[in-house]
Amino acid sequence: MPIITRTADSVESEDWRQVLSESFRRPADLLNWLGLPAAGLPGGSDDQPDFPMLVPRPYARRMEARPDDPLLLQVLPLTEEKREQPGFITDPLAEDSANTTPGIIHKYHGRVLLLAASGCAVNCRYCFRRHFPYADNRLSRAQWQQALDYVRRDNSISEIILSGGDPLMLQDADLQQLIDHCQAIPHVRRLRIHTRLPVVIPQRLTPALTAMLAATRLQVSMVLHINHPRELSDDHRRPLKSLAAAGITLLNQSVLLAQINNNISVLSELSERLFEFGILPYYLHLLDRVKGAHHFDVPESEAIALHQELQTLLPGYLVPKLAREVAGLPNKAMIHLDRD
Ligand code: SF4
Structure with missing residues (x-):
């Protein structure tokens, strides 16, 4: 097999699908490219057939060549994932029970998740x-119609949240x-897109995508999922600015993750950097207790202490709400609320 070096792909395609196709899929290749010995990582594991490694190169390029790099640790499969841990289960949010129509998760009043x-x-x-049983939720054309019919029939639904997987994995035509x-349903007013794709492949934010989102009658927000300040790069500046200029509301939600961002200077720098890129910090989530993670x-007491410290350092609009999803609740549970 050819040795992959960090300079070999310095010329990157502008086509996000091409960039995606060139992603790292084997831990050994990524570690080799970073110049890290596999032995230096506790259990860097290839053997994760149900949830294999997938790391696009623009994201890998933002990593530092050290075994505790917070970007690397978010994506590198470790044998630790296989260790059973009481309380960590396959469906921590009981989404199966909210998934009554294929492709739809209806947990909250007024809005539905559409697994695009x-x-x-x-x-x-x-x-x-x-x-998540994505195989059961891969929709045929007829099932798409059923999912949209579900929204059509319930005029309390004013917001459609495109989720997934990642909704920006769809081709633009789809x-x-x-x-x-969605916009043909009169009672739908807002469209929200939850995505991490542009974080790992900035090329996904094309002028055509911006134009598409700007053209709909729906009010559009894009919620990016950024956990660390280094996940934003200069490649994001122009396309995010274009989205904001087109009237798309840019928000961020992070997950509080041990060894990644459970550190006050990382969290405050994350908020600062998000704002610099025109994105408002929105939620800081406690981890959903999924098997393998x-x-x-991060213990709740540590999360509260970090959040309180964040409030002393930043203006209120840069402090994300600390929240946890609780299966069966009609809304997210706020862990800490008081702020000017
Ligand atoms: S966190 Fe989001 S982007 Fe990452 S694997 Fe899950 S759905 Fe995909």
């Missing part, structure tokens, strides 16, 4: 949907078609 795509551009090791269907868990 089953894949992602990166496999985050802490993902609460790492065991995304356009979906948006057209126990090593990312």
Whole structure:
């Protein structure tokens, strides 16, 4: 096998699908490219067939060549994931029971999650949907209609949240078609796109995508999932500015993760950097207790202490709400509320 070096791919395609196809899929290749010996990482494991490694190169390029790099640890499969841990289960949010119509998760009043795509551009090791039965939710055209009919029939639904997987994995033509269907439902007012794809492949934020989102009658927000300040690069500046200029509201939600961002200087720098890029910090989530992710868990007492310290350092609009999803609750549970 050819040795892959960090300079070999310095010329990167502008086509996000091409960039995605060149992602790292084997821990050994990524570690080799970073110049890290596999032996230096406790259990860097290839053997994760249910949730294999997937790391696009623009994301890998933002890593530092050290075994405790917080970007690396978010995506590198470790044998630790296989250790059973009481309380960490395959469906921590009981989404199966809210998934009554294929492709739809209706947990909260007034808004539904539409599982627009089953894949992602990166496999985050802490993902609460790492065991989600995507195969059962890969929609045929007829099922798409059923999912949209569900929204049509319930006029209390004013917001459609495109989720997944990652909804920006859809080709533009399919995304356009979906948006057209959504905006044709009179009681739907808002469209929210939850995505991490542009974080790992900035090339996904094309002028065509911006134009598509700007053209709909729906109010559009994009919620990016950024956990560390180094996940934003200069490549993000221009496209994010274009989205904001087109009237798209940019928000961020992070997950509080041990060894990644459970540190006051990282969290405050994350908020500062998000704002510098035109993104408002929105939620800081406690980890959903999904099987295989126990090593990312941060105790609630530590989370509250970090959040309180964050409030002393930053203006209120840069302090994300500390929240946890609780299965069966009609809303997220706020862990700490008081702020000017
Ligand atoms: S991008 Fe989101 S849905 Fe996909 S693996 Fe990462 S956390 Fe999970």
